[in-house]
Amino acid sequence: MKRFFKLLMLLAVISFVACENELDDVYNELNLDNIVVGVETYTFTSEDYAEYEDELGGEEFFETQDQADEIIPDFLADKYPVWGEGSLVNVTYNLFDETVLETMTASGILSNLGGIDSYLSSNYETAPDGTFVELTYDATILSNTLSDGDIEDIAIRMVTEYPEAAQSADRFGNFDRRSSNPAYWSDTMILEGLYRYLGEEYSVGQVVVITFPIYDGGTNFSETFVVMNNGYKFLKLDVDATGSDAIEYTLTDSDYDTIAADLATAYPGPAANVGRFGSFDVRSSSSNYWSDAMLLEALNIVLPAASEGDVYAVTYLIYNGSVTTETKTLLYTSGAYVENETTVEVSPVVAKNDGDWVFPYTFTRADFDMFGFRFPNFSSSNIYILDIHLKDLFPYAQAGDVAMVQYDYFSGGVSTKYGHSVFDGDNWHLTPDVIQTSFQYGFEDGEWVPDNTIVYALLSADIALIESTFIDIYPGPADNVGFFGSFDRRPGSGNFWSDAMLLEAFNVVLDARDPGAEEGQKYSLTFLTYIGSTVPETKLVIKVDGEWVYQE
Structure with a gap:
């Protein structure tokens, strides 16, 4: 009876008395430590963040996970004072979580975005959409030496934006590289002109060494850029591509027909397949699989006779679940073509979007110059222009489309940021760096701690x-x-x-x-x-x- 009376007293204390010390006294007297084991989910509110205004600087998010792990246990101790050992609370809260660039190194040689997608789909298949990876790999490279006539064609495409520079290029067949001259061609202008003229000639992700005539007032009459086609523009790469000269050759419909006819006996299935579809099936599990050795045999059938030591960059269609292009660099020696990949190590950034690996739209100085910015970066006062530019860049976007972006941002200093913007049917909206996330906390050994899973x-x-x-x-x-x-x-x-x-x-x-x-x-x-x-x-x-x- 005495124990029952004390239990009633405990209920009265819990209902009407707010003093934690009195609760502790009752618990001690009844020896009822850890009487409650609770499991709960909880979402932080504006009022909760306000309780920690000093620690959070008035923001409604935690700067780091470590900060959350320091504050939340204290919050849970106040909110659930009678919960004991084994209690669990899954807490939802706002966390500053800017996209982090991951790094990977690929084995083997990749020629374009199709190869990148195939490699990452096989070696990083668990990556969620929104993942950004700086992938280092050996890229096959093509070369292109521009003539005076090519420069004149570029000038025609650029005359509206840069009339004086374009007129000079058209007249002299070169790019004026004297920075003090009104007809000066900057790197940005040259890259823009090269992409307008050559962008559609190369697959997305292809690395190209482009040599073009210049005039600098001295003894230099040509200059070389190593560029990558990212699908939006040519990006200039800071790499050494010495010895990359190769003759380009792209297989035609007639070439596929010739290969199919000549190899029908040796490889009946693969030959019939390439004759029907005009692409090589490179899926190793397929009965129509073309191995590297078979591909080399096929290319030797259709490539023209060359001089000893000539290098050919041969582009052809493959099927690896979808049709894409592949480029193989071959050396002509002793009357036949053999594998001779001319490569350069590159480290582009790619992002996963709707299950596929793509190049993000990279904001360059040309973009910021077009915006009228003094510096080539965004800041809190003008980041909204990013979404406005995407509306011009993707005029046929549908609601739900996502654009992956890479840009420099100033906030006390300049750093490169990665993110994605979502189209709602009318406008693009850059996803903020603050996300809503959840983490589990448990009551162990007398205190709330983050679960370490x-x-x-x-x-x-x-x-x-x-x-x-x-x-x-x-x-x-x-x-x-x-x-x-x-x-x-x-x-x-x-x-x-x-x-x-x-x-x-x-x-x-x-x-x-x-x-x-x-x-x-x-x-x-x-x-x-x-x-x-x-x-x-x-x-x-x-x-x-x-x-x-x-x-x-």
Whole structure:
């Protein structure tokens, strides 16, 4: 009876008394520590941010995740004073989260955006839309030496914007590079002229070495730019492309027909396919697959006889799920063409948009000059012009279209920013750097702490590691996951991956990827599975006694 009376007293205290010390006294007397275990979701409000005005500088967002992890536990302790061990709150809040540029290095040689998309789709398939990657790779390069007549054609295209410079170029067949002369051609003007004249000749992502005649008042009569076609303009690259001269050749419909006829006996399926569609099927799983050796054999059939040592840059159509172009650089020696890639290392930025890898629209000095800016960057006072420019750039945009952008921004200093703008049917809207996000906090050892779960999606490199590690232990399942990139989860299948087998694989991956993980570290692992169709699956693991085990 006495205990029942004290319980009634506790309820009265909780209902009517706001003094935390009195609550603690009652709890101590009844020995009811951690009486409440709660699970809740909560979203920060304007009033909540106002409580921490000094720490947040009056803003309604956290500057960093570390700042959120410092403030939110204090907030939860005040909001849920009687919640105890094991309680969880998933908190939604605003976080300053500007897009971070990731870096990757590709193996092999890529010739254009089609090759970039194919590589990243295979090696970074878990990347969400909005991901920006600086990809370093060896790019095949083409060359083009402009004549006086080419310069005159460029002048015609530029006369409206730059009348004096264009008239000079038309008259003398060169670009005047004397900066003090009224007919001066700046780098920006030359790049603009080159793109207007040559932009449609090269595939998006192609690197081209362009040599053109100049006059600088001295002994230099030509200059060379190494440029990349990003689909919007030529971007000048700061790379050394010495020795890149090559004769360009693009396969014609007649060439595909000739290849199909000549190789019909040797490769009946692939030959018939290329004759029908006018492109080489390069999917290794296809019965019409053209290997590199077969492609070289085909090109030798149609390419013209050349002089010993000549280099040809041969462009042709391929099919790898969609039709795109590929360029192969070949050396003519001993009466035949052999592989002889002329390459240069480049590091362009690409972004994932609606499932495809694309070049972002990069704002250059030419754009800022057109805007009438004194400096080649945006700031808080004029960033709105970015969206206005996109409206002019994409006049046929549909509601929901997304444009990926790269630009310099001034805020105390100049930095390069990456982001995306969404079209609502009338206007473009650049997505702000402040996002709404959620994070879980738990009550452990008498205080609120951030849950340490790391969310990770298995990559192609992880799958390759699993295949090589388990090929002798589980030959069928290991070979299957290596080939398809997904774990067969159908019970009864000869390639079935059980939970126990998956845990073995997770231990191999996490020990390789995070060898310094501390005891108690948690991971949420997402991976592709096959259950009749390909679907993602997620498993939760934690490090206990040096090993990764499933979370209970």
